[in-house]
Amino acid sequence: MASSPFGPFKHGQIIKGIKGIDPSVFIDEDGQGYLFWGQGYAKGAKLTPDLMHIEGPVHDSLLTYEKDAFNEGSSIRKRNGIYYYVYASHIRHGESNCATLCYATATKPLGPYTYRGVIIDNWGSGKNLVNNHGCIQQINGRWYVFYHRPTHGSQTMRKACVEPIYFNADGSIDKVEMTTQGAAGPINPLQRMDAARACLMHGSVMVNLRRPKNDIPVEYLSDIQDGDDAYWKYFDFDQKNVKTFTCKLWGPNQPATIEIHLDSAKGRLIGKLNVAPMKGETAFTIHKTSVKAVLGKHAVVLVFKGHGQSGSHANAQAEPGSSLLSLEWFVFGKD
Known part of the structure; x- marks a missing residue:
């Protein structure tokens, strides 16, 4: 626990009842917290008010490896009453390459979730690419997708990138491409x-x-x-x-x-x-x-x-x- 996102964090402990990777906490508008995690099969559960313990049952297979091409990297956001589950997926480039950020939607935080499509694919951003992790977030009224590319000539070194995203009337997200300009406008060629x-x-x-x-x-x-x-x-x-x-x-x-x-x-x-x-x-x-x-x-x-x-x-x-x-x-x- 900490009073600032920069720490210092104290009283760390393992949350009983969960096992897996890439945990992500989501706080709903009513203040209820949820924990999402998992590899291959997405899991989720309610959290106690202090966010230190699970409250109630674990919901298994919110998304699956076979049906939804779910690999890892759970991240949840809410927009206009729709819950968006963003995750790393192998849907395009084979089982060993989860280079694609996909999303599923639901009307309740613990589902059921329906696969909706691809947000961004970082395939081609480097020969040492192994995966992609990220989220979507609203900042000053605009929505963006945050993701990563490989760097430093290593599979384990990654640089954070951002692109603006756009929602359709039905709540779906248009796929966006990787760019150099990112969230800014076109680049001035006279600048290095x-x-x-x-x-x-x-x-x-x-x-x-x-x-x-x-x-x-x-x-x-x-x-x-x-x-x-x-x-x-x-x-x-x-x-x-x-x-x-x-x-x-x-x-x-x-x-x-x-x-x-x-x-x-x-x-x-x-x-x-x-x-x-x-x-x-x-x-x-x-x-x-x-x-x-x-x-x-x-x-x-x-x-x-x-x-x-x-x-x-x-x-x-x-x-x-x-x-x-x-x-x-x-x-x-x-x-």
Whole structure:
């Protein structure tokens, strides 16, 4: 117990009568508390007024692995008399990948619940992805979904992300996509973009971390190989008059070309950046190239090419299967 959500917490004890993972407490409008938990089969029970004990029976299988693709990560909210049970699900990518946040609804906190659909899917946010956990929450009159993506090159390291969500008249929630902008509006391309904010990656590319001595840790994209790509959504290019693209590469790199596309890996090509090989002579390099004029809102997609496929370094050969380069940031410019 504590008088603040930041603690200090005291008198911790195991609640008798429950066993499982990912506990979540929900307090209804009448002040009644409920505890939800479970893996594979969602469980729930009323809590005593002090929230320290179960009151009454445990309700088993509120949602099930087989029928509702329930894995774990219970979270309950209430809106307009409807209870929303948000959870991590394997419904899309196989039993070992609960990358999808699904939801079910009921008119009572302990159900019965009916599966309603997918809210967000973090598949593609990193090659070290294993699951997704989150919730929905209203803030200043707007509703959002909070979820996570992998980071630091590890399955156990996760970064919190947020996207706005929208309800239909029947109480259903429209599925939303992962973006880089999150709860904010489209991004100004003239502001520096950290590469680790990529919302979609294909191939071996992943978010990694370096820890400079006596400095702030820095995230970057690593393990990039020939043919990989990464997406950043969305940029507003109107009235920006961009003419150049500049990026920072960290550490050694092989001969490579970075193609700059709009909206998809095969979308409009607005520029190419040829990168000479570096064998560790310097800690980092800054590269710049011109780009074609762009208007409107677009995703920026970088496609990485190696093995001397194009550019002035066509005769230099990258080592097959090894990392081409590591990308720390990029920015568009007016000159």
